Amino acid sequence: MVVFEDILIRILNIFYGASIFFLIAVGLNLIYGVMKLVNLAHTALFAFGAYIVAGTLMKILAGFVELPVGFLIVIPPIAAGLTVLAVSGAISPLLTYAARKSEDVQLILTFGLLLIFEDMFRGLWGPVPVVSNEAYMRSGMFSLGGSQYPLYNIYVMIFVGGMVIALWLFLHKTRVGMLFRATSMDIEMTSALGADVRKVIIGAILIAGLLAGLGGGLYVPAASATLGMSIEYLVYAFVIIVIGGLGSFVGSLIGSFIVSALRTLSLAFFPELELALLYVVAIAILLIKPEGLGGGKGW
Amino acid sequence: MRKWGGILERVSRRQFLKGLIGGLVAGGIIGAGITYVAAPEALRREITGQPSPQPGPFTPVLSRPLKMGIQTFFRGGGAVLGEPIYRGAVLAAEEINEAGGILGRKIEWVARDEGTAEESVREYRKLVEEDKIDFYVGITSSGNTPAIGPVAEELGMITLFADGCTDFLFEQAIKNPKFVFRITNIQSADGIAAAIGAIKYLDLMKKDKIRVAHIHPDYAYGRNAHAHISIVLEKVLGKDRVEFVYEGWPGLFRVTDFSPYITEIMANKPDIVATSLWGGDFVNFYKQALGYGLFSRTKLVTTLSHGAKPQATGPDYPDGNVAGVHANYYFLYPHPETYPINKSFVERYYKRWNEYPNFEAEGAYVCVYLYKNAVELASKLRGGGWPEVDEIIAALEGMTIYGPAGPLHIRARQPNKHQGYKDAIIGISKSDPNYGFSILVDPLVIPISRITVPEGWDGTPDPKAGTLAYSWIRATWKEGVLPI
Numbered sequence: 001m002v003v004f005e006d007i008l009i010r011i012l013n014i015f016y017g018a019s020i021f022f023l024i025a026v027g028l029n030l031i032y033g034v035m036k037l038v039n040l041a042h043t044a045l046f047a048f049g050a051y052i053v054a055g056t057l058m059k060i061l062a063g064f065v066e067l068p069v070g071f072l073i074v075i076p077p078i079a080a081g082l083t084v085l086a087v088s089g090a091i092s093p094l095l096t097y098a099a100r101k102s103e104d105v106q107l108i109l110t111f112g113l114l115l116i117f118e119d120m121f122r123g124l125w126g127p128v129p130v131v132s133n134e135a136y137m138r139s140g141m142f143s144l145g146g147s148q149y150p151l152y153n154i155y156v157m158i159f160v161g162g163m164v165i166a167l168w169l170f171l172h173k174t175r176v177g178m179l180f181r182a183t184s185m186d187i188e189m190t191s192a193l194g195a196d197v198r199k200v201i202i203g204a205i206l207i208a209g210l211l212a213g214l215g216g217g218l219y220v221p222a223a224s225a226t227l228g229m230s231i232e233y234l235v236y237a238f239v240i241i242v243i244g245g246l247g248s249f250v251g252s253l254i255g256s257f258i259v260s261a262l263r264t265l266s267l268a269f270f271p272e273l274e275l276a277l278l279y280v281v282a283i284a285i286l287l288i289k290p291e292g293l294g295g296g297k298g299w
Numbered sequence: 300m301r302k303w304g305g306i307l308e309r310v311s312r313r314q315f316l317k318g319l320i321g322g323l324v325a326g327g328i329i330g331a332g333i334t335y336v337a338a339p340e341a342l343r344r345e346i347t348g349q350p351s352p353q354p355g356p357f358t359p360v361l362s363r364p365l366k367m368g369i370q371t372f373f374r375g376g377g378a379v380l381g382e383p384i385y386r387g388a389v390l391a392a393e394e395i396n397e398a399g400g401i402l403g404r405k406i407e408w409v410a411r412d413e414g415t416a417e418e419s420v421r422e423y424r425k426l427v428e429e430d431k432i433d434f435y436v437g438i439t440s441s442g443n444t445p446a447i448g449p450v451a452e453e454l455g456m457i458t459l460f461a462d463g464c465t466d467f468l469f470e471q472a473i474k475n476p477k478f479v480f481r482i483t484n485i486q487s488a489d490g491i492a493a494a495i496g497a498i499k500y501l502d503l504m505k506k507d508k509i510r511v512a513h514i515h516p517d518y519a520y521g522r523n524a525h526a527h528i529s530i531v532l533e534k535v536l537g538k539d540r541v542e543f544v545y546e547g548w549p550g551l552f553r554v555t556d557f558s559p560y561i562t563e564i565m566a567n568k569p570d571i572v573a574t575s576l577w578g579g580d581f582v583n584f585y586k587q588a589l590g591y592g593l594f595s596r597t598k599l600v601t602t603l604s605h606g607a608k609p610q611a612t613g614p615d616y617p618d619g620n621v622a623g624v625h626a627n628y629y630f631l632y633p634h635p636e637t638y639p640i641n642k643s644f645v646e647r648y649y650k651r652w653n654e655y656p657n658f659e660a661e662g663a664y665v666c667v668y669l670y671k672n673a674v675e676l677a678s679k680l681r682g683g684g685w686p687e688v689d690e691i692i693a694a695l696e697g698m699t700i701y702g703p704a705g706p707l708h709i710r711a712r713q714p715n716k717h718q719g720y721k722d723a724i725i726g727i728s729k730s731d732p733n734y735g736f737s738i739l740v741d742p743l744v745i746p747i748s749r750i751t752v753p754e755g756w757d758g759t760p761d762p763k764a765g766t767l768a769y770s771w772i773r774a775t776w777k778e779g780v781l782p783i
Contacts (some may be wrong), residue, residue: 006566013558057428126376129579133586150590223555224583267559272548
């Protein structure tokens with residue numbers, strides 16, 4: 001017997017999953033757009049954000065007086081975002097170097113970077129998953145008919161919804177945003193017209209890092225920071241950019257949403273086929289519309 | 300004749316003599332070297348003129364220390380379960396050394412990583428061939444014992460598996476083991492114990508209908524737990540009363556966001572949720588499930604909720620759920636106040652490693668003491684001196700040892716020869732402010748003979764579930780009767 005609240009909860013889960021995916025996918029697409037580089041290390045930055053919050057920040061804050069929930073759900077993710085922004089700045093020379101090389105070199109360089117990050121996580125925070133659920137637990141839950149739903153997830157969805165709007169406004173209503181879009185569409189022409197595309201590239205790397213770190217920081221209270229998280233999300237990110245199209249803002253949205261929906265629904269009806277289903281759909285998209293469902297539209 | 304003469308003529312007599320003498324000298328040196336290296340101790344002492352020690356029951360027979368090889372997960376999702384193997388073995392070795400060693404020989408140890416099957420076999424070979432260990436304690440993962448077992452038999456190394464409890468090992472991979480032994484209870488006992496715990500603690504016999512949801516990590520252990528929990532529930536409660544409403548199979552340590560699974564489970568309104576999720580997976584799962592209010596609607600029946608490091612199950616873990624410890628040891632049973640061996644073990648382990656021991660630690664600890672006991676017995680039976688490998692094996696077979704968990708017996712006959720058997724524990728979770736984490740209380744002690752295939756049973760493994768236990772339950776358990 002299918003109950004209304006069950007359907008609603010599934011829909012909420014789809015939006016929640018899509019929110020996390022979006023923060024990862026849009027950064028990946030931003031970097032690809034301006035540099036034409038598929039940065040496989042991007043999900044490691046997401047994991048970094050998760051580790052910074054769970055492994056370091058929350059341990060420091062735990063020593064203080066009991067902080068209000070509002071503080072806990074906002075400040076740590078922002079701090080993670082800023083930290084990862086700095087880390088992206090640090091690795092940007094490597095990314096700009098890779099962008100000039102052929103695709104196979106890019107693959108090896110960026111994937112190698114991901115593996116280095118994973119080893120660094122193990123060295124800094126140990127081999128065991130790092131848990132810090134205070135923000136999640138203290139946010140509480142609300143009732144939906146006979147069921148319950150965690151309020152923290154709702155908060156994440158609202159937060160990311162705000163980010164979607166903010167990013168869209170940035171890209172379409174500001175001069176700097178226009179520069180980003182122009183650089184994605186035609187970097188030579190944009191440079192010829194006098195824009196400093198190097199700054200745009202660095203900007204893209206930094207913003208992508210900020211969003212990834214933010215994503216990790218938002219995600220971790222509801223889960224944990226684990227080794228292999230980078231790879232877990234890289235697998236999803238791959239399918240998202242195939243389905244949504246590379247270098248596209250709209251594609252990031254579409255891809256995130258579809259992958260989250262496929263995942264949630266396959267777990268409902270064919271639990272064992274989850275990943276297989278995702279990749280079957282990805283292959284189908286590649287065959288039917290290789291530029292992706294949102295691709296070709298640019299930003 | 301002419302041919303021979305021809306050869307001799309080409310070589311002058313002087314050259315021939317030089318060659319002959321040179322060859323004899325070289326041969327003599329090489330021969331002596333080979334003899335020295337390959338010679339038994341006694342001969343070597345004669346050559347170098349060292350006095351040979353007089354044999355006796357407990358006098359040092361070899362001055363060379365004993366080398367123990369340890370292999371387990373030191374990193375990754377398995378480390379929370381596996382590293383205690385190292386800690387338990389080292390604690391035992393240190394205690395034994397403190398007391399004078401095994402027949403006077405001190406134990407040294409070298410540790411290597413466990414990983415995938417290929418990696419683990421490679422590291423195992425290094426332990427035996429490069430590090431030259433005398434005996435081996437290790438392995439957490441059931442994926443690795445069937446890979447390493449045949450190699451251990453090939454290399455002739457006494458190998459005491461502290462876990463890697465898959466039924467497959469002695470039922471199919473090495474049916475007639477000589478060098479390989481396993482100390483922790485066989486894997487099928489795990490799911491069976493959890494199901495029995497569910498029936499007893501949650502009073503399932505009295506319900507008309509029981510809706511069961513499953514969520515297990517998608518690998519051999521999860522599949523095994525799923526199969527045996529299901530068949531026990533069906534046999535004891537009756538197929539018409541039990542309804543399996545959902546099955547989730549997340550990859551092992553591959554998922555951090557369980558919310559879709561949790562939502563699906565709850566949508567199917569189960570009475571119980573059976574799970575063999577463990578380690579990081581289990582912590583993620585239960586913390587997220589708390590957010591969805593899973594625990595106010597259903598009860599969790601676990602094989603391993605309290606079996607990883609005891610303190611990993613936080614004080615927020617809800618009370619009243621069936622708490623599994625992999626059908627093995629829990630640090631509070633037998634209660635340290637009533638059983639000195641456990642008291643000493645828990646106290647020393649906590650002092651040494653600053654945490655409470657899990658069943659892997661206890662298993663590895665017992666492995667080392669089992670080896671010690673077997674060596675001492677074999678030595679006594681042969682009238683003194685260090686026993687041969689065959690004699691140690693003969694002493695191990697059929698041996699019973701009292702470890703921190705209570706008595707453990709090593710089976711000497713088929714089926715499952717060389718498998719260890721000790722009574723299984725299952726319990727109920729309760730948050731304890733004294734400890735600061737959720738502990739297992741009201742332990743139900745299940746006599747191991749009730750839930751494992753007995754010696755002499757001659758069935759075949761079930762083709763689908765892959766274990767003898769499954770066939771045995773199907774063939775011999777009475778419908779509607781709890782076997783304890």
